[in-house]
Amino acid sequence: MQNIWLMLADPNMQWIFLGCTLLGLSSGVIGCFSYLRKQSLMGDTLAHAALPGICIAFMLTGIKSIGLFLIGAGAAGLIATFGIGYITRNSKLKQDAAMGIVLSGFFGFGIVLLTLIQHGSYGNQAGLDKFLFGQAASMIASDVITMTSVCVLLITVCTLLFKQFKLISFDPGFARGIGYPVAFLEQLLMLLIVVAVVAGIQAVGVVLVAALLITPAVSARYWTDRLGLMVVLSGVFGAASGAVGTWISASVSNLPTGPVTVLAATLLFFISILFGPQRGLVAKQLMRNRVKQRFNRESESLAKNSLKKEAAL
């Protein structure tokens, strides 16, 4: 494995490294809200739904560019969310089942299109298959610039609308009551998730990009009881995972970035669930032991006291 500093000496690598770190950061931030709104799987659905959108965008234009893919994936994501909404409203199916159906349907369609593209005569289709698991090394400067602007956009919106996003995540009914345009804010949040997902697809891949939304957020929840800090931590965890993923995948030949990034995020999750203060499993066990000891000590001294009293009598 290549030394990280050696790798970073390569200016091209610096760009990619920066892009992936920023991607992890923004996904982590926006993921907090989707996790707290109990829509963790929405990111996964949107990511899988993005694949046919990207394929169609490529088939229509023959150009590989994140900007165009964003439009295709955004449109597909929109159709997918409408589909989920339509199914849950008009049938007895719950949202998880509706998501499962839509997710796999879109993904299947995407794979079919991807195969068609592979065997087609586009000339520059090479690398499109990398979208399944991601290949950070295949990024070019313009991609990194797009990712950077996406990151700036996401973080700016989340900072400006922090109190709105907090309120619609905690108590949407109350938010509506004080006149917040809840439907608009929900759509905006969804749009930001689509943007994060699409920006992340090239680096992390369709299959695993959702992990960057869920895992850092869940891990961050173990370290704090304050939303502001949780969002920051989640961003840091996401950034760290992205950085590690890029580094390892760039140094080991042909290793896709997505799985490594996700493994890094998962490792952080295990550390969090074990060692998080208060909520972590270790902290909980220690607390339980302490309570047990105190209880035993107290009941012991109570028993002694009553013995003494009996003796005195």
Add this chain to the structure above:
Amino acid sequence: MSQTKMTAKHNAKMAAPLAIHGLSVAYQKKPVLRNISFEVTEGELVGVIGPNGAGKSTLMKATLGLIPSISGEVLVYGKAYKQQRKLIGYVPQRESVDWDFPTNALDVVLMGRYGHLSWFRRPGAKDKEFALECLNKVGMADYANRQISQLSGGQQQRVFLARALAQDAKLYFMDEPFAGVDAATEKAIITLLQELKLQGKTVIVVHHDLATVQDYFDSVLLLNVELQAYGPTAETFTQEQLQRTYGGRLAFLDRSIQPLSISEGKGE
């Protein structure tokens, strides 16, 4: 509901805190509320009573515009409720939110200030001070920094009440604030209701416990899809009206109605 021209004129000048005309709500095909009309007098504590599925919460949510109504008009101090949002405070049912949310009691109360803040403004020192005051009013000042999942059910309810106080409204809606709370909280809520009344505020409360209706409310609104009766508690909360509202479902009615005959004399 006979209105002379005199009172109509008076209403135009000093519009009622809440006036609802012909409000109907339907889920799917079934009507949940049919043609509800009533007007609330300023400074009153109004209890909304009715059996399960009578549409009590629905009435409250439709009034606040949280769910769509198929017909009807809601006026708050003479204007459409949308223009009067800052005059309205709302206490939703406690179960409507996830209390494991990463935030503390003070922060939840601060949410009551959001309606008064401009779009990109964060709550400031003054808002925090006011929120603390509101927590103090419900006896929760010591719990300001407590993570909300570590509060008891009653304490969570009081945090919600404090949040509504922080809205600094004139007309309050409370959806079953007494549901499943401990005695301390029940007492805190009643004290608070009385204080709000003293300040000339109007409070509309969805209520479940028939035994306490006469002690708590100036007026009652009996609801079962349609408006069954509305008026001063002493005149409206009668066995006959309750029987009509609850149908055959109120076997314990005879016992719960017992104190009615005693308290009938103390009406205004």
